[in-house]
Amino acid sequence: MRRPSAELSEPTQPTGPTASRLLWAAARHTPATAVVSIAAGVLAAASSLLAPAALAAAIDSVLAPPAGVGPSTAVLLLLAVVATGVASAALGALATTTGVARSTAWLRRRGVAGLLARGFSGSADVPAGDATARLTGIAAAAGRVPAMTVGVLTGLLVAVVALVALALVDxxxxxxxxxxxxxxxxxxxxxxxxxxxxxxxxxxxxxxxxxxxxxxxxxxxxxxxxxxxxxxxxxxxxxxxxxxxxxxxxxxxxxxxxxxxxxxxxxxxxxxxxxxxxxxxxxxLTVGAAVAAVGYAELVLNGVRAVDTVLEIAQCRAAAARLAAIVDEPSPGPAPGPRQPGPASGPGRARLSGVTVRLAGRTVLDDVNLLLVPGGCTAVVGASGAGKTVLVGLLGRLYRPDEGVVVVDGRSIDELDAATLRRTVAYAFERPALPGATLAEAIGYGRPDADDRTVADAARAAHADRFVDMLPLGYRTPPADAPLSGGELQRLGLARAVAQDARITVVDDATASLDSATEAEVEQALATVLRGRTRLIVTRKAPTAAAADRVVWLHEGRIRAHAPHAELWGNPEYRALFVTAGAAMAVTP
Amino acid sequence: MSGRTALSTGPTTPVALLRAGMRGTRPAWVGLLWFSVCEGVPAVVTGRLVATALDDGFLADRPGLGVALLGALLVLALCGALATRQIVPRVARIAEALRDHLVRHVVAATLRSAVAGTAPGHDGGDAAAVARLTGQVESVRLTGAALLRTARGVAVGLVAGVAGLALLSPVLLALVVPPLVAALLLFGLLLRPLARRQRRTVLAEEAIATETAGVLFGLRDVLACQAGDRAADVLHERIDEQVAATRALGRATVVRILIVALGAQVPLAALLLAGPLLVGNGVLTAGELVGATSYLLVSLGPALSSLVHVVGSMALQLFVTVRRLAEIDATTDGARTDGTAAAGSERGTVPAPRPPARPSTEPAWARRRHVPVRRLIPVPPVQAGVRARGLTFAYGPHSAPVVEDLDLDLADGEHLAVVGPSGGGKSTLTLLLAGLLPPAAGEVWLGGMPVAALHPRVRHAAITLVPQQAYLFQGSVEENLGYLTPFADPAAMHRSVRAVGAEELVEGLGGYRGTVVPATLSSGQRQLLALARAHLSRARFCILDEACCHLDPAAEQVAEQAFRERGGTLLVVAHRTGSAARADRVLVLDGARARVGTYADLAGPAPVPARVGVRTEPRTQVGANRAGERLSPLVVTHGRDGGGDRVGLVH
CATH class of the missing domain: 1.10.287 (Helix Hairpins)
Structure with a gap:
């Protein structure tokens, strides 16, 4: 089902029918501008084709003026042709610019939707930098293809007609x-x-x-x-x-x-x-006919210059193929069914049944069965690569099971819509990214209806309020402008999870960068805020595991043990998982 | 340090940047001007020749003369094309010179601000810097060249058109010049709104890129918050703004087309409307009429249309891009570029101590300018005892201090391990001790000399700091190892390689002449080479900041042992417990608090806390006096420093 990742990153993909379909759809997306720009193009082409003949007639009429006063019909005709040419060029430029802008925007929206639909696990195939390039420069190049194609086609058409006209003249x-x-x-x-x-x-x-x-x-x-x-x-x-x-x-x-x-x-x-x-x-020939011949020859030459544009179109089509790869790639795993709102509240009981996850051909989780009891605190430990992150990522659909189901409070999470899932699972990461235009938005990112008070309360609970208050703009500071240490960043991530107010909170090593005193304060505060909620904590610290009700010990994608810390502590292999096992000092991981 | 003054990277204006980039291209400009004139000659006489060929040749039953005159025109066209051929290399010389300067500017400014910064860079930022180098500089090079070639063509076309018309008949000027001038004036008026709209589209495009990168680099968090729709909404807003900006620019383009019509088509209409009168009165011949239309259609019209295009989009694009390149330096956080690390180390001067926690709203350059300087110590300290008093540092004026009021004494030759959670200030302490970061308060001495007052060259020679991310570059093994010690004795190099346990690795790379390709080496291999490099250096004070974290414990032990035997003072930020156990003394840094003692003192007698790192004992336990007492076996008398009475930390 999944295409190997190497194929996706291949820069020279053949521009298959997918790219063409995408471009065709982009062009059809703005039918009005497309029609206007084609009509204007044809009109401009027609007037440019008529212009030499009209000019010839006008010159001949000037050289041999017909009887009567005022300008001759031929001159007036030429002026009409020229005016039509100018007007249609202006109209065409306007329609083309609008069309290009809209096509590009449409392609970008499709790209955004495609990338978000791939999910987190699917995003591994296209690195973020590459994906950004595809949505910016590459989309812009692809968006120009329809307009350029119209331009080249009319240009070539004009050249051919001009050649015929030239043959008719001489x-x-x-x-x-x-x-x-x-x-x-x-x-x-x-x-x-x-x-x-x-x-x-x-x-x-x-x-x-x-x-x-x-x-x-x-x-x-x-x-x-x-x-x-x-x-x-x-x-x-x-x-x-x-x-x-x-x-x-x-x-x-x-x-x-x-x-x-x-x-x-x-x-x-x-x-x-x-x-x-x-x-x-x-x-x-008359003198006017000679001038007309020169004019038609110029039009033929312009057609020759369109060869350049043809090459450019080829490059832009290659760009479109790269865009098509992110738009049309189906997300891995079984296709999710229709999503619906689920129960707004519940005890927070989670069950993983027979869950297997394969990433890039490797089995990361193998037939995992796990039950999280409501209000319980479960620690997840294991060597790096054991599958801890994937295991906890299943709850929030960051990873999708290839086999098995994840059920929270009686509903498969695949059936839940985003709003319900948001109130079901919240995450706090070791190194959180902070999307959102301001710190307030960043903290309330998982809670669309968050007001200032919710944000401030969550920040206080995560001990993030003091350093935010010290910033000149406070909660209005853009995250990129805030000088944050690793620990401060982590506390903002915790605050975000607190603000989200979900039934299950996943803490993915999220207190690792805190100094131990702050960590103790934060954990104490969190214990108060999250009391009664189901907690899943990935950790490398023995005391954290000890504080949990039970420990899930992951080993090479399977659950090796699911028991209280004290029971496992006797096993030297278990002890070796912890960074400071046995040492009294806070030596870093 | 030569060549550095040529690479000044202070904030600059686009005009200054362009001017600096054009330095030394005067001959190219002169040639460009000369050949442009040559190129224009055929254009000027074209109308006259065509008119004569018609009037005196083809229409006068002398087709031979007509063909001959056209043949002459062909020869002239060939000359013009030859002139065009001469123009390309000159345009190229100017464009390449500009590119060279911009590449130097971008590389120097990017590296300097990256190196001066204290926070680790993120991949997105680095990618942006490299994109600037490849994307924006290239855009300036190609747009600049295209602009020069087209702008010249425009000038030639306009001048040749007007001159040619004057040659045909001065009456024509009266018909052509007024609408042309009106068109130029209108275009001048349009320029400012056009520039605004152009800039708006550029900014809209950048906003899309920034927002997209933000969402995609933070995709895990966006999806974990089930906020895909929210992220998409914000992106859609940016995308819509781009459409609006582009359409606004498109409307301005329509005005451009109408202006061209005014300048080029209105004279044609005037000519044809007045034609019967002019020809009837004998003012114009048939050939002159044809010649005049050919000027309007072939010379003036296209020239005007390109002028409007060139100035209206290319020049504006060039200016906007150069302006963004000129801004690179200004994008660096002022608080991170100032002080001894950036300004002092490069200019051989050091700012006088400043009051701590000064607001960083003032740009770095402004502060540099006001700072009085004093002379630096040009000789290295005799020994390598380290002493710090009241060392305090915070990353922002309002941030909590990372290191606060720390006192530390290291005897010459002592080995200290530093442990603590990440974010506890270990790396900051190493930077402060190495004189790479100016403390907000307090001072550091090396061998009795204030580190801040050492000449940077002396300071770098006396202190070697190996960070966690080993830096290797594509080059020979020898070059990489001799990075800190140019002209090192090969035997000494080999000794260092053997000592740290990198012998096998060096052999695998093909010996000292072998090539290092950083991307092909593992993190551990890179660290080994970086350690050998530091071991080889002549510095008497070595700081290893988690420099062995990618080595296995046995290899780490070998490397650390090599540094112990190397002599000099050694400070190791420990990654593993074993590393701390090997040190003479251990400093535990946890937030702004610290304590010091032997490994046994700290690990042994104290009860294992219930939760690691949460202090169960009162902090005063390791206060200065009691620490001195408790750690007495480790107190070393510090010769001239006289700091032997203070071992521990005070808080």
């Missing part, structure tokens, strides 16, 4: 253009390909600088301690001459090919003028 001129244009197409293609080669070179050298910078940033502490910033800057910048050389190659190609390409337009123009001029001399 077959010889058309023949001349037809001989020259393939050269132009060939040059444009060669130009694009070779430029890509040189650019790849350049990008690789640039990546070398970026890699050195990344290394140095990771070693910032050593660099600081050694006072070697200056030397490091020099070292990171060492590939700069190579970068310059690669850049020089890139520009040299720009020069060689851009030059010959730049010559194409004047050559075509002059050859067309000469052929048409000879036609005028032979009486085959």
């Amino acid at each position: 077959v010889w001129t058309a023949a001349a253009v037809l001989t020259l244009v393939p050269v132009g197409v060939l040059l444009a293609r060669r130009f694009a390909r070779r430029t890509v080669d040189a650019f790849t070179d350049y990008q690789q050298t640039q990546a070398a600088v970026a890699a050195r910078l990344t290394d140095a940033l990771a070693g910032r502490r050593t660099i600081r301690a050694s006072g070697t910033v200056g030397a490091e800057i020099t070292r990171v910048l060492a590939p700069l001459p190579a970068l310059r050389a690669a850049g020089a190659r890139f520009w040299a190609q720009q020069r060689d090919l851009g030059w010959s390409f730049a010559l194409l337009a004047p050559v075509v123009r002059i050859v067309v003028l000469a052929v048409a001029g000879l036609g005028v001399a032979q009486g085959r």
Whole structure:
């Protein structure tokens, strides 16, 4: 069912039908703008096609004025054509911009929905940075595809019609253009390909600088301690001459090919003028017709330039494929059924029956059965990699069982809607992230109806109130601007869990960064606030395990024991799980 | 330290940044100007030649002359294209010079602010810095080059168009110039709102990126709060704002198109409406009429349209990007970049002691400027006894102190282990002792000399601190090991490698000439090499801050033993109990409280607390006097420091 993760991170996915479907849907999402921009494009194309003929007639009428006063019909017709062209271009620009913006927005929304639907376990396949890139730059590139396709198609259509029109005006001129244009197409293609080669070179050298910078940033502490910033800057910048050389190659190609390409337009123009001029001399063409021939030749040339855009569309379609991968990827595990509100309150009894979880082909939890009694405090211990985080993540649907069920107060959690689940399970993590625009929002993040008082009470319970009060903006401080230590961050995470006011609280090593005195205070406060609630605590500290009613000892995805701490303590393997086993001091993990 | 002044990274303005990036490109600019003029010549005479070819050639039954004149035009076009060919390398030289400067600026500013910061960087921040290097600098390079090439074309097109029309017939100027000038004036008026809208779209795009990264990097927490809908709502708001911003910009684009129509199409209409009169009165010939329309359609029209495009979007985009690059330095938290660590160490000066807990609202540069400096001690201390008095440090003006009023005495050659929970101030203490962080209060002495007054070079030579995250870079094993000791004796290097137990690893890497690829080494292997590097250094005071945490206990013991035998004072932030047991004395740091004693003192006689770390004994138990008494076997007389009477900590 699951695609291997390597395939997803593969940068060069074939642009399959999925990408096309997504783009088609994005285009159809804004039908009005699509219709207007196509109509405007056709109108603009038509007026650009009519313009040379109208100009020819106008010039001829100016050179041989018909009887009567005022401007001739031909001149008025030309003005009408030009005005239509300007108006349709303006309308087209407006519709296209709106269309691109809306398509991009639609793609982004789909991407957001897709990423959130994958769940936490599904998100492992696409690293957060990569996913961010897909929702920003990549979505923007993909959003341009429909409009660019319309643009290229009308451009090519105009070129073909212009060529026909040219042939109608003068077959010889058309023949001349037809001989020259393939050269132009060939040059444009060669130009694009070779430029890509040189650019790849350049990008690789640039990546070398970026890699050195990344290394140095990771070693910032050593660099600081050694006072070697200056030397490091020099070292990171060492590939700069190579970068310059690669850049020089890139520009040299720009020069060689851009030059010959730049010559194409004047050559075509002059050859067309000469052929048409000879036609005028032979009486085959009027002066106006000669001007029209030049105009149509220009339109054909514009079509040749559209080759560039075709290449760009190909790149943007590749971008769309990367976006499609996150939009359409089905979430692993059995598809969840319809979700409904569940009981608003309950004792907080949780049962895991025959739960097996496989991640990336590895069995992380294997046929786990567990019962959490209402109001009980259960500690989860185990070596790293034993599956502790996955086990506690099951309750909040952070991980989904591949087999088995998770039932809280008689209802499978898969059936519960978000609002119910929110009041069912709350989490406090060792290193919480703090989404939300302000600290108040961050603390109330799991409680949409939280008011200032709820937030302040929760912060007090988690001993997070004092340092928040000291901030100039208090609870209105954006989390990113608050200078938080690890312990302070952890206490905010605890406050968030308290504010959520759920029947079951999962504490995932959430007091690890607190100094022991603060930890004791926090734990005492939490014991008061969470009294009577079901608690599940992942820990590496013996006293925490000792304070729990029972301990679940996980070993390689299975429950090795489920018993009080005191009963297990005799086992040396059990004792070895704890960081400070036997030591009197607060030596860190 | 050479070349550092060239890499000044203070906050700068976009204009200053651009100007600095253009330094030394004057010849390229001169060449650019000259070849632009050459490039413009064919454009100026095109209309005249076409008109003559028609009037005197094709229409006068002399097609040979017409073709010859057009042939001449072809030759001129070739010359113009050759000039274009000469222009590219000059544009490239300017763009590459600008890129070089921007890369230097970004690398230097990013590294400096990262190194000056005390908080560990997060991956998102690092990724953003690298993205700036690859994304924004590239955008400036390519936009800058495109701008130069197009802007030149625009100038050439406008000048050539107007000059060519004047060559054809001065009457034409009267028809063309007024609408053109009106269009330019209108565009000038439009520029400011256009810039505002452009900036709004850029900011909207950034807001999406920031919010998306926030949600995705915190996805576990978002989903754990069952707040996916809430996160999506906020994202949708940002996405909608982007649509609104783009549409606002799009409306401005429509005005741009109308302005181009005013400048280019209105003269054409005027020409054709007045045409019969002009041709009838003999003011214009048929050829001149065709030439004039060709100028309007081929030269002036496109030129005006590109001008509007170039200035309206490219130039604005360039400016917005350069402005963001210029802001890098300002994004660093002022409180973290000031003080001895950043300013003093690089400039060879040290700020005089400042009152503690000064509000950090003032930017770092402003404080640097007001700070009086005094001369630094250029000679290393003779011995390595360490003494600290009243050491206090807090990360924010209102934060609780991480280290508070700590006194500490280490004899030359002593081995101290520091233990305590994370967040207890261990790493902060190491930074304070190494002189890398200016204390809010108190002072540190090394061998009797105030650490803050040591010249940074002397200080770095005398104190080596090995942090938990070992830093290796792509290069030879030798280069990596000699990082702190350039020109090290190969025999000494080998001794250090053997001492810390890295011999096998070095052999596996292909000996000292072998290549280190950091990503291919395990954390433990990296730590081993970093330890060998520190062991090799000549510093008399070594601080290992959990530098062995990825080694197995046996390897850790070997490494620590090597440092004990190496001589000099050793401070180890212990990761395991065994590491603390090996030390002469142990310092327990827990929040702002501390106690010191032998391992046996601290672990043995005291009753095991019911809950680890929760103090069951009164704190005064390890007060200065009683600690001195209790720990008497460990008191070492501290020669010149005279600090032997105080061993423990006072609180």
